[in-house]
Amino acid sequence: MDPKRELTSVDLSALVTELNRYEGAKVDKAYLYGDNLLRLRMRDFDRGRVELILEVGDVKRAHTAKPEHVPDAPGRPPNFAMMLRNRLNGADFAGVEQYEFDRILTFDFERGDEDTEIVVELFGQGNVAVLDETGEVVRSLETVRLKSRTVAPGAQYEFPSSRLHPFTVSYEGFKRRMEDSDTDVVRTLATQVNLGGLYAEEFCTRAGVEKTMEISDAGDEEYRAIYDAIQTFHDRLKSGDFDPRVYTEDGNVVDATPFPLKEHEAEGLNSESYDTFNEALDEYFFAFDRSAEDEPEEEPGSNRPDFEAEIEKKKRIIEQQEGAIEGFEQQAERERERAELLYANYELVDEVLSTVRSARDESVPWDEIRQTLEDGAERGIPAAEAVVDVDGAEGTVTIEIDGTRIEVEVDMGVEKNADRLYKEAKRVEGKKEGAMAAIEDTREELAEVKARRDAWEEDDEDDDEEPEEPEDIDWLSRSSIPLKTEEQWYEQFRWFHTSDGYLVIGGRNADQNEEIVKKYLNKHDLFFHTQAHGGPVTVVKATGPSEPAQEVEFPDSTKREAAQFAVSYSSIWKEGRYADDAYMVTPDQVSKTPESGEYIEKGSFVIRGDRTYFRDVEAKVLVGVQCEGETRVLGGPPSAIEDHVEAAVSLQPGRYAQNDAAKMVYRRFREMFEDQSFVRKVASPDKIQEFLPPGGSELLDN
Template sequence: MDRKRAMTSVDLAALVGELREYTGAVVDKAYLYGDGFVRLKMRDYDRGRVELVLEVDDPKRAHVAAPEHVPDAPGRPPNFAMMLRNRIAGANFEGVEQYGFDRILTFRFEREDATTLVVVELFGDGNVAVLNEDREVIDCLETVRLSSRTVAPGSQYGYPEERFSPLGCDYKTFAARMSESDTDLVRTLATQLNFGGLYAEELCTRAGVEKTIDIEEATDDHYEALFGALERLREPILEGRTDPRLYETTEGEVVDATPLPLREHEAEGYDATGFESFNGAIDEYFYRLESEAEESVETGSDRPDFESEIEKYERIIEQQEDAIETYEQQAEREQQKAESLYGNYDLVDEILSTVREAREEGRSWTEIEDTFEAGAERGIGAAEAVVGIDEAEGTVAIDLGDGKIDLDPSVGVEKNADRLYTEAKRVRSKKEGAQAAIEDTREDLEDVRRRREEWTADDEESEEGADRERDYLSMASVPVRYDEKWYERFRWFRTSDGFLVIGGRNADQNEELVTKYLDPSDRFFHTQAHGGPVTILKGTDPGEPARDVDIPEPSKREAARFSVSYSSVWKDGRFEGDAYEVGPDQVSKTPESGEYIEKGSFVIRGDREYYRNVAVGVAVGVKCEPDTRVIGGPPTAIEPVAETAVRIEPGQYAQNDIAKRLYRTLRERFSDTSFVRKIASPDRIQEFCPPGGSRIVDE
């Protein structure tokens, strides 16, 4: 039983017309899960919430999903999702086109400031590319550089060579394509006509011809019968008269979803369920396909799902924080409007008096609006401030430079300002309520974390170390145990002796590390080359008092290698460089007389301990014990504690490209591919990749 894992060209042709029915929907947010699943949350005037899912990894699909079928929002949006939000949040969905008969869809979004095209490639490795109106690539999930086409940020998007479409050909063209083949009928329909295996067999069945007849033996009668079957198949698809079916086995496992009933599936004895729309059928199919896969995983444990609870509370906290920020901004706007009325008291009073007097004289709202427009043309200040009249509400809108303010002309300036002050106060009270709620949620979150720690401690005690013998790569479901640490916003790793090493990502972090985190028991490392990170080898863990510590030599050499690997040495494509080590008291922000120190730079005084010709080298891996997280740094420190790791060296792939390659490599090594997606997204992996080009060692 072959279960569909990618939508076909026929599927997309049938779906495009249905997706266009959502034209006018407004985008709220964009999400990215892993490196191949994009979700666009939209709202439609008639339908309400609309969830457009675009998955280009496995499976490959594009359709509107029922809200209950979409996953919860991920905790931290990756760079691609943030870029997409910035481009299309608030934009109108204006339609979708299929590229020829290819498995490529181009979605169009319009906003006052920009037109954005989202191209979804549902073939090969899959890709999502975001383009501007000139079809220049803004960003993409996968960079493609081939002799025939390029898909890379800053380049013109290159569609592949368009495939022949059997949905628009006439009989003469059809017969000519068929006769060019050197194989049998069904293979010719599948390849030369681009129908694929299932629909090629379906055409033969509907036409009543033997599918294995060799092309050289095929007659005009065979061609005419097949073309007639093709016309009967394509007409309802092109005209939007689909009759969708969801097919499943007698055991209840889904097999396929199709825009029309297929005799091939009926012959297999599959049960068929009809749907009103093909979009509904394909959504139900992929939802059940994923659900059935999850149900087949035997976890072998009654351990509570602490991770889901933690994700839920973290998601609630994020929403509450967004609400607090929104409330404060809204309150500030209302207060500013009120203050602006008092700051322009005479002008506002003139506008209100003019409207009030005109209404008392019996003049219509249209006449009042025309009067203000005429006054604005003559340069009258009060008239220029008026930007609209709302006859239904009986209000006049003005703009004093701080945005539109709706005024009630039946009352004076003071009461209009008081209304705005009252609204600001009301919004601030909502903010206070949200602040109280977020504290409650944080307490709930800490309670779940505490219970997880207790469970883990009891589990470890009862198993007496059995966890260390688990084969995590083969496990069908790997439990996620992850708490974000304060130092993860810096570059970091733990040496082979267990010492924490932290490094700056930029000048601001370099400054912060030295001024806040460099303690007397630490060691300071830096490269001789310009553009290296501040690297601190912590003698004690954060929270421990500083004390004299004898740091082993291997840890120092790993810190030196870390310092060199994340410096301009790697970026320049070199494979070794020099580093030095000093004590904390030798690092100063005080320059010599007449000199100037840039942000992130420091003066080093006294003798230095040099490490010459230090080889660059970074390993990125996944750690499963005692917690689960992606880690990266010198191979001697990473590989012994990682369940699996991959080494990289200076090479040709940019940071985001090598991160995606590492993600795919690591994911393929685990049976539980969803585990890697949860803890080691390409964005998180990229945090451990040195600046500049890289390649996988022995790739």
């Protein structure tokens, strides 16, 4: 049995009950590991330190963790983590909810100055969106732009379309879903009733119903038994009366559940019980991570990745996605057929709707309406014979036409009911488009794995021949690039090295402008700024902060690159302008002392004396990935960066928000490099964003 990598909707229902016991805990800090693991450290009055883990990558999970199971804090926090710290530091955890029966959790945090909601999507590609009090997206790990929904900074967050909730649906609604199916019982429960494979099988077993029974052979007795089993399970979920288990097979963890499952017992799996479901999940994923790390290599003494397992995994995902697409196509076609049947039988449907609507206008109870229709059917009235169900709670009538059951809303006419079905077909087709985009991504990933496998095997053959290492390494085609990084003091600022090797630093904000001038501007350095208000203090360093002062004759190329840096990272980029003037002065011309009666804002300075101007400097930056020596993202004036990177993207002011532009650049790098893991670690969107100017950007063809 393959180990569980994602929490189910049932898991989340149980998890919400336990997590809400931490209501009132205060947030201390937020951490982001890589692109998809978020950790919130909180303090609870009764329980002390609380570590909340949220992961939305290949593994999708949410639970509290023991401190000893928490990974060490990463180095410099990325922008997403800094944003969360600013919004959540000292905030109170106000509770968590599961959105309907979807694999979505919404965490609420309250603070005097602002409230924050974190939406964690534990399905599909996975995502975390941070919302303000109005529901507007402040930041998200991934930007989503589909016909059906949008998740992007500045937009209102949109949940996916609602799906059936198997725990709250009425028996009549449950029965209709079952009867509308054309497959067996267990598949109908898994897909149409939204239970998923494991729990569909579990409820069949608990109800004593044969899983493979065709729907055409099932009836009220089977439906009622399954429905009752689901409701009994739901009652235990609501009460919080859990009996959590971690299941193992051959010594390896394979599942964690809030209750013992008969399906797992039938498979002969061993289990261990825990006091809380959070503890069970923590132990499960801690063991799961260790087993992944300790997995033996394919060949003793070899570090060859298990390409075949990765390829099989991608193939399984593609099969699942193809199945989903086929399901969406069938569902959309069924909705259109229902709409067309309404129009084809317009008079009959209109008679049913008019009759029921007239009775409701006269306050006739729904039970009497149902009885009247049953009596009419016995007398052979065609409109009454077509009615197979009346649902007063929903205000609907189900009509059977040519063997197809159609639920119509009484308050709508025939046209509006048909239009509703056409719209539903369109909505489902939108989901199909999203699934088709996802399957293309997976196919690309499969091709990448196969290419890495082939490259590895070619490398093995080359190693056997022991050729000399070529002078020019094709880093883009290498299947594995070693990482080598070393943090420097200037990385807290904007920075680059000129084509002549001189360090240039610039402020990211007013505080950093002040710090650079007061602490890092030495007498032999050069100071640059733009004519436009709102630019970074830019300093070309003659020597490092710990080196003795030394007079330097800076080349013109270094001065031009520093001027372009000052212009590109100034307010003119936000304004969408493509060029501006910059000037250069010496440090003794820079002062914080204003003229009498004047006021200087924080981060601003008085410049006295003559200035050297650089006219009409182009606003343009190049962002690239360095592989020789250190491995890292570099960004700045194109002439300074291009010779030091293996892959690069040029940008100018444009329409894409900084966050979106960083992700677009990241995708370009993924297309260029064979070693996808290297790109994720070295050139993640957060790291790229540190080198992008504030405001919108446009990617250029290099």
